[in-house]
Amino acid sequence: METKKTSLFNLHQKYGAKFVEFAGYQMPIQYKDGIIQEHKFTRSNSGIFDVSHMGQLFIFGDDNLIEDLENIFPIDLKKLNLNQSKYSFLMNKEGGIYDDLIITKIQKGYLIILNAACKNQDYKIIEEKLEKKYVMNLDESLSLIAIQGPDAKNVLEKIIPNSNKLRFMNGNKFYFKETEIYITRSGYTGEDGFEISIKNEKVEKFVELLIENGSKLIGLGARDTLRLEAGLCLYGNDIDQKTSPIEANLKWAISKSRIEDSYPGSSIIKNQIEKGVKKLRVGIKPKTRVIARGDTKIFNEESKEIGKITSGTFGPSVDCSIAMGYVDNIYSSLNTKIFLEIRGKKIPASICNLPFYKKNYAKGGTNV
Amino acid sequence: MPKEEQMSEVKFSKEHEWIKLDGNIAIVGITQHATEMLGDIVFVELPDVGSSVEKDGNAGVVESTKAASDIYTPVSGEVIENNQSIVDDPSKVNSDPESEAWFFKLKIKDSSEMDSLMNREEYEKFSKESNS
Numbered sequence: 001m002e003t004k005k006t007s008l009f010n011l012h013q014k015y016g017a018k019f020v021e022f023a024g025y026q027m028p029i030q031y032k033d034g035i036i037q038e039h040k041f042t043r044s045n046s047g048i049f050d051v052s053h054m055g056q057l058f059i060f061g062d063d064n065l066i067e068d069l070e071n072i073f074p075i076d077l078k079k080l081n082l083n084q085s086k087y088s089f090l091m092n093k094e095g096g097i098y099d100d101l102i103i104t105k106i107q108k109g110y111l112i113i114l115n116a117a118c119k120n121q122d123y124k125i126i127e128e129k130l131e132k133k134y135v136m137n138l139d140e141s142l143s144l145i146a147i148q149g150p151d152a153k154n155v156l157e158k159i160i161p162n163s164n165k166l167r168f169m170n171g172n173k174f175y176f177k178e179t180e181i182y183i184t185r186s187g188y189t190g191e192d193g194f195e196i197s198i199k200n201e202k203v204e205k206f207v208e209l210l211i212e213n214g215s216k217l218i219g220l221g222a223r224d225t226l227r228l229e230a231g232l233c234l235y236g237n238d239i240d241q242k243t244s245p246i247e248a249n250l251k252w253a254i255s256k257s258r259i260e261d262s263y264p265g266s267s268i269i270k271n272q273i274e275k276g277v278k279k280l281r282v283g284i285k286p287k288t289r290v291i292a293r294g295d296t297k298i299f300n301e302e303s304k305e306i307g308k309i310t311s312g313t314f315g316p317s318v319d320c321s322i323a324m325g326y327v328d329n330i331y332s333s334l335n336t337k338i339f340l341e342i343r344g345k346k347i348p349a350s351i352c353n354l355p356f357y358k359k360n361y362a363k364g365g366t367n368v
Numbered sequence: 369m370p371k372e373e374q375m376s377e378v379k380f381s382k383e384h385e386w387i388k389l390d391g392n393i394a395i396v397g398i399t400q401h402a403t404e405m406l407g408d409i410v411f412v413e414l415p416d417v418g419s420s421v422e423k424d425g426n427a428g429v430v431e432s433t434k435a436a437s438d439i440y441t442p443v444s445g446e447v448i449e450n451n452q453s454i455v456d457d458p459s460k461v462n463s464d465p466e467s468e469a470w471f472f473k474l475k476i477k478d479s480s481e482m483d484s485l486m487n488r489e490e491y492e493k494f495s496k497e498s499n500s
Contacts, residue, residue, distance in 0.1 A: 035433040036408040036459075221407075221433055289411045289458070291431045314410035314433055321411070343413075343429065343436075 006052035007143050007200040011207060015217050022220060023116035025053040030219040038222035039316040042189055043357075046149035047218035048210050049188075055119025056142050056197055057126070060109035061134035069110065072129050073103065074245075074263050076255040080105045085169045085184050087253050090122055095244040095265030095272070098125060100235050104171055104184060109134075111182070113144070113195070115235045143203035147215060148193030148226075155213045156183075156194055159206070163194065176206055188223065190230025190357050228322060229315045231283060231354030237294055238281060238310040238324060246272040247326065249281045249354075279307060280332040283354040284323040284340075286347050289314070292323040292340045299339040299346065306331050309340065315356055322356045323349075379482055380491035381442040383424075386466055389482060393448070396441060397470040398430065398461065401495040406432040409461040414450035414472055421447060421474070423481050428471060430461065443481040445474030 004025045012019070017028035028050065030038060041047055059065065066077050073088045080086060085104040089097050099118040104111045114122045123138050130136070147156055153164045160174045163183055171184035179202050187193035198206055211217070224234065233239045239248045246254075246269060259270055286292050296309035312323030323340075331338065332351060339346040378388045384402035388395045403409065411431035421427045421441040428439035450472040454460050460469040486494060 029434070030407065034408050036410075225433060289455075290413070291411055291436065293436070314431075 004053075006050055007203050008050045008052065008207060011204050012050065012217065017217075017219065020220070023053055025116060027053060028217070028219040030221045031217055033216075035219070035221035035225060036316045038216070038218045039225050041216055042149045042191065042218055042222060042226055043317050044150070046147055046151040046155050046193075046215045047189075047222070048207055048215050049146040049148065049218055049223055050143075050207075051146055051195070052143040052200075052203070053116035054144055055112075055114030055116065055122065056139045056144060057112040057114055057119070057123060058106075058109060058137045058139055059112070059126070059130070059134050060136075065109065065130075065134055068130055068133070069103075070258070070261070071263055072126065074254045074258050074261075074266070074269065075103070076257045077103075077105075077110075079255075079257075082107065083171045085171060085186060089245055089250075089253070090118075090125060091245075091263070091265040091269075092241055093264050094241075095246075095268035096241040097235070097239045097243060097245065097248070098122060098241060100233065100239060102184075102186060106171075106182070111197075117236060141200055142197050143200050145196045145198065145203060145207060145210075146187055146189075146193060147196070147210060148187045148189040148191045148218075149215075150192065151214060152191070152193040155210055155215045156196075158213050159209050166194070168192075176202060181206075188230075188232055189226035190232070190355060191226075224311075225313050225316060228311055228313050228324070229317055229355060229357035231324070231356060233281075234311055243281075243326070244269060244272060244277070247277045247279055247281065277329055279326040280329050281310070281324060281326055282332050283352045283356060284309065284312075284325055284338070284349050285352045285356075286321045286323065286340060286349040288347060289321050290340075290342055290347055291321055292325075292342060292347070292349070296323075296325070297341045298325060298327055298349075299341065300331060301337055301339070303339075303346075306338070318356050324354065327351070379442070379485035379487060380494075381440065381485055382494065383440045383442075384495070385440060385442050385471075387442045387482070387485065389476070389479065392476050392479070394443060394445065394474045394476050395470045396427070396472055396474065398439065398465055399491070399495070400465050403462050403465045406430065406434070406437060408433050409458045411436075412454045412458045412461065412471075414452075414455060415441075415447045417447050417450055419447050421445060430458075439471060441472075441474065442485055443474065443476050444478065445476040447472050448475050449473040 016032040020029040102113045166185040182197040292312035298307040307327035309325035315322040336351040413429040427441040
């Protein structure tokens, strides 16, 4: 299969991007400044991320659509107000995760943001479950841009007046040069920020304006270190079809009012909530600067294997090695001493709280 | 740029290490070109002082935000010193790889092992070709 390019490919090149193939797309892993500088710039100023490879799935329908979607997603969609967003999962019948996603109520339907590597399969699963009763569009004519960091609200406000009035996990329609765009206040860095859905032919101009106003393009490399510091899961690493939201310590994303209901995997989820889980996702800090990458084996003090790392990197803002992974639940409590097997050596580490980096999400809607 | 007489002493390996010989003591590090390929270096592991290393054998690890890479020694010898300052601050390897951020010093066994290594001109040609 030929690799695809996003509408910002030329702009990425202009800013010196190094490209990698990711989920069938040529994506920028970093620009000239490098991952650490890009990471720090996002935390201190603001960074722009091209996430156009992600799926933007629109589903339109009447009141029956709410019922039918509740049979798919473990959230209370009746309580989801117009323009409000929620984090959720597409799950298999064993309670494993096909994909994690953000679902937003829009006029006459829903917008669901899907992971790039999963979006085509997700479409098929959702289409089949909805029995083709509704209009569905995985819209390739739209790009998706994130702007993240403490300055994001000021930079975006200069181009899109009143965008700063959005509350966290809420969206709305705005206009950019007479074209409708959709902005939500959300992100994947642990910072305040926005995601902007915009026509492919307008996105380059839009991003150039963000850059002129002081923001910088940031690659997937820094996106990974930022999300890991923020304790957020990467689908395919930290969650997959063999992990449930409960094991992933994401119980908060399952609506309490839906626990007794039926959705894919619901009986397993209910059982795990009531009886507990065998393994749990935890934060892990190695005692040295060594990086504990995915698949690193975890041992207890008696050298018994108790789990595996799923993501690990160097955290530029916390200035230490950080990781997360799954351990047998009995070893999941805070400060438990563990050992990581790295290149044949046992490296001491401990279970720690997530996130590694304290979040700076916007609390109110008018905090100018 | 290093002085003319120092330049002639610095040799390079295909694994992108540089080595500078002074009598029977060699200083080893990684090249500027290597650091550019690796990206931001965040972790360095060095061979222990007193350990013996064999030509082209493993002699440490560097990790960037992206991946871990083994360090090889261009010649055999006994490690007599390692540079703890790059263990404490790995970013030094990015800022000054061919001088301050040396990796280790060796008492070499056989100076003829240097013969197979490249001079700067040959290395620059090699790294350009291996890059494309």
